[in-house]
Amino acid sequence: MGVNRKIQTLDEFTIQQMRDFPNATGELAGLLRDIGLASKRVHVEVNKAGLVDILGEAGTTNVQGEEVKKLDIFANNQFMGVLRHGISCAGIGSEEMDDIVVFDDDISNNSKYVCLFDPLDGSSNIDVNVSIGTIFSIYRRVSELGKPATREDFLQPGINQVAAGYVIYGSSTMLVYATRRGCQGFTLDQSIGEFTLSHPDIKCPETGKVYSVNHGNFFQYNEKVQKYITACQQKDKSNGGPYTQRYIGSMVADVHRNLIKGGIFMYPGTTDKPQGKLRLLYECNPFAFIIEITGGKATDGERRILEIKPEKIHQRTPFFVGSKLMMEEYEQTI
Numbered sequence: 479m480g481v482n483r484k485i486q487t488l489d490e491f492t493i494q495q496m497r498d499f500p501n502a503t504g505e506l507a508g509l510l511r512d513i514g515l516a517s518k519r520v521h522v523e524v525n526k527a528g529l530v531d532i533l534g535e536a537g538t539t540n541v542q543g544e545e546v547k548k549l550d551i552f553a554n555n556q557f558m559g560v561l562r563h564g565i566s567c568a569g570i571g572s573e574e575m576d577d578i579v580v581f582d583d584d585i586s587n588n589s590k591y592v593c594l595f596d597p598l599d600g601s602s603n604i605d606v607n608v609s610i611g612t613i614f615s616i617y618r619r620v621s622e623l624g625k626p627a628t629r630e631d632f633l634q635p636g637i638n639q640v641a642a643g644y645v646i647y648g649s650s651t652m653l654v655y656a657t658r659r660g661c662q663g664f665t666l667d668q669s670i671g672e673f674t675l676s677h678p679d680i681k682c683p684e685t686g687k688v689y690s691v692n693h694g695n696f697f698q699y700n701e702k703v704q705k706y707i708t709a710c711q712q713k714d715k716s717n718g719g720p721y722t723q724r725y726i727g728s729m730v731a732d733v734h735r736n737l738i739k740g741g742i743f744m745y746p747g748t749t750d751k752p753q754g755k756l757r758l759l760y761e762c763n764p765f766a767f768i769i770e771i772t773g774g775k776a777t778d779g780e781r782r783i784l785e786i787k788p789e790k791i792h793q794r795t796p797f798f799v800g801s802k803l804m805m806e807e808y809e810q811t812i
């Protein structure tokens with residue numbers, strides 16, 4: 479049987495990219511490989527979620543006598559494990575952990591990257607078979623190599639990201655990542671257990687017809703947000719409408735759809751939670767980076783997300799992200 483030369487795996491792609499940089503050490507390619515490996519393990523567990531009655535509830539002991547962990551904890555442990563044992567990461571920050579973890583050993587202290595991630599975003603959707611995802615963000619350390627990573631390495635503005643990406647566990651499992659050179663999507667080919675390039679050089683459409691927001695909070699949003707949502711509903715054919723509202727409540731799925739088809743996603747502040755719900759470091763910065771690289775925009779309603787200097791690792795921010803022209807429509811709402 480002939481080999482299908484058109485198939486390119488994630489590893490092949492990142493190694494090929496590296497060849498363009500004679501001084502590249504292969505650390506970034508190694509990190510992406512590690513993230514790909516952890517996400518394949520998470521994919522397997524996510525696909526078993528429906529079997530919870532057979533395999534045992536989280537927090538109990540299953541028929542093999544093993545303790546069953548909640549999926550988000552399982553995912554966190556997988557990512558932490560591969561990154562700790564790999565050679566490319568000096569430390570991690572995770573939405574699931576109270577503080578950063580610095581891998582203080584000889585190899586890790588000489589690694590030039592740190593990684594931040596939300597191991598399982600949208601986890602309240604697991605029980606109901608809705609797409610969920612992992613989000614990650616990679617920074618070059620600002621601290622001295624040879625020593626343990628520091629908090630400053632993690633508290634960098636999003637503009638400093640070297641790469642950012644997500645994995646969506648949906649009707650198929652996809653890993654999408656962006657660097658300054660562009661954004662690529664890989665679909666997991668389960669028959670060979672490899673992520674293969676399926677969406678090369680993704681561009682976010684300049685405009686779209688979808689707006690994604692939690693309508694239940696409408697009366698808690700500020701006047702500008704309320705006006706914009708109302709304008710979306712009032713659009714007709716003469717001005718590019720009608721717009722459609724789509725809100726899965728799983729940001730990876732909502733933003734992935736808008737990245738491919740065009741649209742705007744909003745998680746504004748509310749009267750109860752002026753900073754909204756989403757985390758700057760684990761959720762907003764990576765998506766802001768991906769969307770900007772693909773041609774779209776991302777703000778907190780006023781400021782460019784990527785220019786915000788974080789003060790705390792679990793900081794929250796209102797988030798508006800999507801197709802360039804739709805974001806400009808929002809910005810022009812008064």
Ligand code: AHM
Pocket residue numbers: 598599600601602692727728729730745755
């Ligand atoms: P999580 O960290 O508990 O998974 O929550 C994050 C998710 C996002 O994926 C999604 O956009 C948002 O919460 C939905 O929140 P809400 O139900 O308030 O609209």
